[in-house]
Amino acid sequence: MKSFSRSWKSSGLPRKQRKYRYKAPLHLRSKMLGSHLSKDLRQKYGRRAMRVRKGDRVRVMVGQFRKKEGKVTRVDTKKQKIYIENVEVAKKDGSKAFYPVNASNVMIIELNMDDKKRKVKK
Numbered sequence: 001m002k003s004f005s006r007s008w009k010s011s012g013l014p015r016k017q018r019k020y021r022y023k024a025p026l027h028l029r030s031k032m033l034g035s036h037l038s039k040d041l042r043q044k045y046g047r048r049a050m051r052v053r054k055g056d057r058v059r060v061m062v063g064q065f066r067k068k069e070g071k072v073t074r075v076d077t078k079k080q081k082i083y084i085e086n087v088e089v090a091k092k093d094g095s096k097a098f099y100p101v102n103a104s105n106v107m108i109i110e111l112n113m114d115d116k117k118r119k120v121k122k
Helices: 006-010 014-023 026-031 037-043 116-120
Strands: 034-039 049-051 057-060 069-076 081-084 089-090 096-098 106-110
Touching: 006 014, 034 037, 037 106, 057 081
Parallel strands: 034 106
Antiparallel strands: 034 049, 057 069, 057 106, 069 081, 089 096
């Protein structure tokens, strides 16, 4: 059996779409970490969405942490999750742990422009 095939993406079957996401290599999983831009950024860059990067400022739009804002501290490409500064849960021992959030459930408020390639996309 194939470990990965781009033809799975074109299938309408949900199980094959899930399989495509699950078996995708990291360079393709990275592209799946896109998120909507705020209205100001949409006007400025002429794009609706961009990939989330470490250092971006985001607002959570869905879930128990809705309306919370913070900087992205970590992007886990393998698990397809992002970790945000103020989005934490208390562990049993009293310490805090970052809560993993899907990139599709956040909106980018401010971009981290340290990357050369991102500056070119202006």
